[in-house]
Amino acid sequence: MLAIGSQVVGQGCLVYALGQVPPLVVGLALLTQPAVSAAIGWLAYDEVMTPLDFLGAFAIAAALVYLVAHACYKGALFLVAGAIDHEIGSRDVTVLAGVPPLWIQLAEADWSGGEGASLRTLTNSGGHLPAPVVRRLRELFPDARLHLMYGLTEAFRSTYLAPEEIHRSSPEQGNCIGKAIPNTEIMVITREGKEAAPGEPGELVHRGPTVAMGYWGNEEATRKAYRPNPLAPPELLDVERVVYSGDTVERDAGGYLYFLGREDAMIKNQGYRLSPEEVENLLLGSGLVHEACAFGVENPAVGQDVIAVISLRNGSEEGAVDRVREYAINNGPPYMIPKEILVRDELPKTGSGKIDRKGISSAYSNG
Numbered sequence: 001m002l003a004i005g006s007q008v009v010g011q012g013c014l015v016y017a018l019g020q021v022p023p024l025v026v027g028l029a030l031l032t033q034p035a036v037s038a039a040i041g042w043l044a045y046d047e048v049m050t051p052l053d054f055l056g057a058f059a060i061a062a063a064l065v066y067l068v069a070h071a072c073y074k075g076a077l078f079l080v081a082g083a084i085d086h087e088i089g090s091r092d093v094t095v096l097a098g099v100p101p102l103w104i105q106l107a108e109a110d111w112s113g114g115e116g117a118s119l120r121t122l123t124n125s126g127g128h129l130p131a132p133v134v135r136r137l138r139e140l141f142p143d144a145r146l147h148l149m150y151g152l153t154e155a156f157r158s159t160y161l162a163p164e165e166i167h168r169s170s171p172e173q174g175n176c177i178g179k180a181i182p183n184t185e186i187m188v189i190t191r192e193g194k195e196a197a198p199g200e201p202g203e204l205v206h207r208g209p210t211v212a213m214g215y216w217g218n219e220e221a222t223r224k225a226y227r228p229n230p231l232a233p234p235e236l237l238d239v240e241r242v243v244y245s246g247d248t249v250e251r252d253a254g255g256y257l258y259f260l261g262r263e264d265a266m267i268k269n270q271g272y273r274l275s276p277e278e279v280e281n282l283l284l285g286s287g288l289v290h291e292a293c294a295f296g297v298e299n300p301a302v303g304q305d306v307i308a309v310i311s312l313r314n315g316s317e318e319g320a321v322d323r324v325r326e327y328a329i330n331n332g333p334p335y336m337i338p339k340e341i342l343v344r345d346e347l348p349k350t351g352s353g354k355i356d357r358k359g360i361s362s363a364y365s366n367g
Contacts, residue, residue: 089115
């Protein structure tokens, strides 16, 4: 990722950066906004660690933020993930920021030497953290507060779920992603361009100071994602741009947002629309699955077949796939049960550390 400039705006710091695929101008303000830092609980003496190879563009851009606003915290350590437990212990790290693949790895690591005793704040972003991993992290680091955050590459952070509300993030509670971060407005917009009523699905639309300028060198993609505020008065439509996420959510009467899935990834099976995350969470709930990726494959008889590619917690344990399928059948509706469950040693990741759903789906389709 190539940094092409930075700019201080208000209380935040925007870093304009040439991203990965597609190249993107990224605006980062969360890390230096006092209100958000206070909400998460970061303090001036915190020692912050961010493993680079899991966070990719985020970590490098965040490092640039720290270079511009270096007085915010005692220290910010950006390292390539490896012997993370040793680094945490030797440096007395207090804040650890990561994405799901990192947390899955750390949840299975040996912390018996007390290396994580200094941790007091954990933050997750970049994807949904499976409930079994959340439980394990709370067992490993009982004194650390875990903040679950949802964000967009185009706007950095959008929502967060406070530690005392972690129970809302479980599949049984509807995969809650919390409420908007400070100084940000999150709208739920229907296909008709209206604000959705409580319980009505719609697209998550982000308005606030962290919204980026657009995709570098891609005007068409910029016009599609960055649009006028749909709820603004007609005379103010050209004043600002908001970012349309492509994610389908709903809001309850209390203002909490629930992630339903990406519109372009939804699976249509037997007349039901389901998100890949629903299938993945079902499989992960078996306790046998390390990582899971679900997607749909066209089948005129049912709409789409549900296909799942997984890696197992205990390698190629005999009979594990049959037990995973049995668990899914006993705990999920028929339309959510994968037609095929394929096992891989490790699932491919994108440059930002997320499971490469499109790549895995394409590889399956191409044989």
